[in-house]
Amino acid sequence: MSTATLTPAGRPDGEPAAPAPKGRQRILPPPVTGQEMVLIVVIALLWLALSLATPAFFTSGSIVPLLVGMTPIALIGIGMTIVIITGGIDVSVGSIVMVCSVIVAQTMVGSGLPLPLAVLLAVAIGGVLGLVNGVLIAYGRVHAIIITFGTLNLFRFIGLQVFDSSTVEGIPRTLNFFGRGEAGRTLGIPHSFVIMLVLAALVWWYLRHTAGGRHFYAIGNDQQAARLAGISVRTRVLMAYVVTGLLAGLASCFVLAQGTSSLAANVGSGLELAVIAAVVIGGTSIIGGRGSVLGTVLGALLVQTVATGVTQLGWRSQLSDLFVGLFILIAVGADLIRQRTRRAS
Amino acid sequence: MSTQTTPGTEPSAASGSTVEPTAGGTESLPAKVLRILLTQRIALLVLLLATVLITMSQLSANNYLSAPYSTSYLAATLINAVPLVMLGLAELLVITSGRGGIDLSVGAIVSLTGMVFGFAYGEWGWSLSTAIVLAVVFGGLCGAVNGALIAYLGFPALITTLATYYGFSSLALVVNDQRPINSQPVQDLYSTASAVSLPFLPEAFPRIPLGVFTFLIPTALVVWLVLARTTYGRRLYAIGTNDVAAEWTGINVARTRFTAYVAAGAISGLVAVVTVAQFASARPDSGVSGNGMALPAITIAVLGGVAITGGIGRVAGVVLAALLIVWLNAGILLAVPGNAGSQFQLFALGVVLIFAALLNGFSNRRYGGTS
Numbered sequence: 001m002s003t004a005t006l007t008p009a010g011r012p013d014g015e016p017a018a019p020a021p022k023g024r025q026r027i028l029p030p031p032v033t034g035q036e037m038v039l040i041v042v043i044a045l046l047w048l049a050l051s052l053a054t055p056a057f058f059t060s061g062s063i064v065p066l067l068v069g070m071t072p073i074a075l076i077g078i079g080m081t082i083v084i085i086t087g088g089i090d091v092s093v094g095s096i097v098m099v100c101s102v103i104v105a106q107t108m109v110g111s112g113l114p115l116p117l118a119v120l121l122a123v124a125i126g127g128v129l130g131l132v133n134g135v136l137i138a139y140g141r142v143h144a145i146i147i148t149f150g151t152l153n154l155f156r157f158i159g160l161q162v163f164d165s166s167t168v169e170g171i172p173r174t175l176n177f178f179g180r181g182e183a184g185r186t187l188g189i190p191h192s193f194v195i196m197l198v199l200a201a202l203v204w205w206y207l208r209h210t211a212g213g214r215h216f217y218a219i220g221n222d223q224q225a226a227r228l229a230g231i232s233v234r235t236r237v238l239m240a241y242v243v244t245g246l247l248a249g250l251a252s253c254f255v256l257a258q259g260t261s262s263l264a265a266n267v268g269s270g271l272e273l274a275v276i277a278a279v280v281i282g283g284t285s286i287i288g289g290r291g292s293v294l295g296t297v298l299g300a301l302l303v304q305t306v307a308t309g310v311t312q313l314g315w316r317s318q319l320s321d322l323f324v325g326l327f328i329l330i331a332v333g334a335d336l337i338r339q340r341t342r343r344a345s
Numbered sequence: 346m347s348t349q350t351t352p353g354t355e356p357s358a359a360s361g362s363t364v365e366p367t368a369g370g371t372e373s374l375p376a377k378v379l380r381i382l383l384t385q386r387i388a389l390l391v392l393l394l395a396t397v398l399i400t401m402s403q404l405s406a407n408n409y410l411s412a413p414y415s416t417s418y419l420a421a422t423l424i425n426a427v428p429l430v431m432l433g434l435a436e437l438l439v440i441t442s443g444r445g446g447i448d449l450s451v452g453a454i455v456s457l458t459g460m461v462f463g464f465a466y467g468e469w470g471w472s473l474s475t476a477i478v479l480a481v482v483f484g485g486l487c488g489a490v491n492g493a494l495i496a497y498l499g500f501p502a503l504i505t506t507l508a509t510y511y512g513f514s515s516l517a518l519v520v521n522d523q524r525p526i527n528s529q530p531v532q533d534l535y536s537t538a539s540a541v542s543l544p545f546l547p548e549a550f551p552r553i554p555l556g557v558f559t560f561l562i563p564t565a566l567v568v569w570l571v572l573a574r575t576t577y578g579r580r581l582y583a584i585g586t587n588d589v590a591a592e593w594t595g596i597n598v599a600r601t602r603f604t605a606y607v608a609a610g611a612i613s614g615l616v617a618v619v620t621v622a623q624f625a626s627a628r629p630d631s632g633v634s635g636n637g638m639a640l641p642a643i644t645i646a647v648l649g650g651v652a653i654t655g656g657i658g659r660v661a662g663v664v665l666a667a668l669l670i671v672w673l674n675a676g677i678l679l680a681v682p683g684n685a686g687s688q689f690q691l692f693a694l695g696v697v698l699i700f701a702a703l704l705n706g707f708s709n710r711r712y713g714g715t716s
Contacts, residue, residue, distance in 0.1 A: 142702040143653045149644055153695030160688040286501045318518040325511030332504050
């Protein structure tokens with residue numbers, strides 16, 4: 001069974017392997033899967049169409065907010081991808097972002113926390129909340145969606161308790177380093193986007209090229225088999241939720257940086273659905289065992305492009321949700337068709 | 346979502362049911378009571394409900410609460426149970442149908458159908474009964490979109506209903522340019538949400554909101570009849586338990602599952618009417634604002650003993666779970682006045698849900714399966 005963790009050839013994930021280089025047999029799926037290629041083409045077409053329709057689209061004043069705006073969703077999406085690959089789900093991420101951002105915001109208002117400490121604080125809180133999810137799911141033996149529905153309420157309660165009044169006012173601009181303004185860019189490239197890309201690349205490599213990373217796929221495909229193959233299922237599942245919590249903590253810094261000097265109590269609400277949408281559009285199977293972080297990043301980019309495009313075309317901004325819904329259905333439909341043709345062949 | 350986080354549960358549960366005596370003459374009384382409480386979700390809910398009612402009445406008697414926790418107060422809060430129970434029943438149907446069945450879009454269907462109902466009744470001057478029929482049909486159509494994708498095309502339910510959640514809520518906002526409909530006929534509907542005193546009952550009997558009789562009880566009765574007394578109900582449990590086995594016994598699995606989603610949509614359409622009446626206005630975000638209506642409904646269903654893996658679930662469990670949450674919330678509002686009260690409601694909901702779920706997992710391993 002140990003080969004199952006190393007060779008995904010038997011899984012539907014494995015596109016027919018490209019001719020392997022001599023001397024070393026490669027059984028990994030190609031680095032860019034079909035869904036991701038389609039996404040790249042769709043995004044390219046959208047950008048082309050938008051730049052033709054509105055000349056303002058391809059200016060830095062429009063692209064930078066787009067790239068910065070997608071980072072919270074993409075960042076949490078990285079963790080959510082791992083969680084969904086193991087066959088779980090985490091609907092509490094919006095509440096985690098809320099708790100982290102309100103505590104960090106209040107600490108910054110109260111004590112003028114410097115940037116590194118603020119990030120550390122946010123990530124630490126996110127990690128602890130992720131740990132709560134992970135422990136309950138890995139050791140409580142309850143389906144992830146039920147536990148995270150519960151912690152969604154619990155975390156929101158904690159956040160509202162910390163909020164005390166309905167908003168936090170006068171947040172200092174400490175986090176501007178991650179913002180969409182001048183302070184958030186080097187050579188015109190937003191820092192938050194680069195940080196997100198680096199983290200995504202790390203996780204992508206880890207999931208694809210290390211034994212530990214393949215364990216997540218094994219768990220998602222067949223938990224029982226994974227356990228019998230000697231994988232520590234509980235530790236891996238726990239890890240997935242902690243990583244998601246950590247990333248949600250970091251994402252809350254980005255959310256704060258993009259916001260104004262006041263923070264309302266509805267921060268992060270509905271974020272979990274946007275993140276799950278990005279992950280699914282990116283080709284990760286909700287049943288588990290299949291997916292990649294690259295797809296998630298592309299999915300987040302697509303969602304943000306649609307939102308930007310709808311606004312720039314002067315359409316009603318609520319329409320973008322309709323397109324997101326359609327894209328989800330198309331992505332899942334395309335995935336189903338590919339699976340069926342693969343099974344038939 | 347068909348994969349369980351803990352496949353270890355399954356085999357141990359299966360073996361447990363053969364090893365453990367199900368009804369033992371050797372079992373002592375406390376052990377028997379414990380087993381019933383752990384394996385019968387309804388018994389547990391009744392116990393919890395009694396605990397909440399007794400505790401709150403005690404607090405009320407000792408003047409710890411800001412207002413008396415009286416029967417008339419409890420009856421008045423039942424208006425909150427109407428949408429909760431009905432959507433919980435919608436989730437019951439859908440989750441029971443199995444293969445990761447779930448419906449995240451019920452809140453969005455409530456929003457969109459509410460707007461359609463608002464147009465028909467408030468703007469086009471339809472009569473109330475035809476407008477209600479329209480709402481039910483329209484909700485059913487929304488559910489049919491979910492059902493067709495999930496049952497016939499094999500889309501995963503969680504993702505499909507997430508997509509339609511986006512679609513329906515977006516349409517609800519766009520259809521009237523984000524404005525609510527509150528013309529005179531819609532405002533007059535508010536009277537249906539008011540309390541009535543029942544005929545044939547003594548005057549001292551608390552006044553119960555009319556919506557309980559016009560919407561909640563009929564819906565609960567119909568769902569119960571369908572699930573417990575018709576072949577369709579048996580088929581639904583069968584496909585939820587094992588849809589391959591159901592297929593081999595000659596059940597039309599796809600159509601049975603499709604019908605469950607259509608029914609969930611139709612119930613959501615009815616909830617839309619209730620919500621419009623309750624707010625005296627058709628609001629474009631009525632079902633999705635805040636946490637929305639779908640998450641509480643799923644929570645209620647799970648708390649009521651509906652197995653997220655399908656095939657298990659009872660109407661009585663959902664109704665009791667909703668009563669527990671509504672009356673617990675009502676007590677919390679009196680014990681912790683103001684904004685903090687609504688925050689503690691979130692806390693209570695989360696704790697009760699996780700507690701019930703962990704207990705479920707435990708009793709599964711200890712006794713093998715709950716009913």
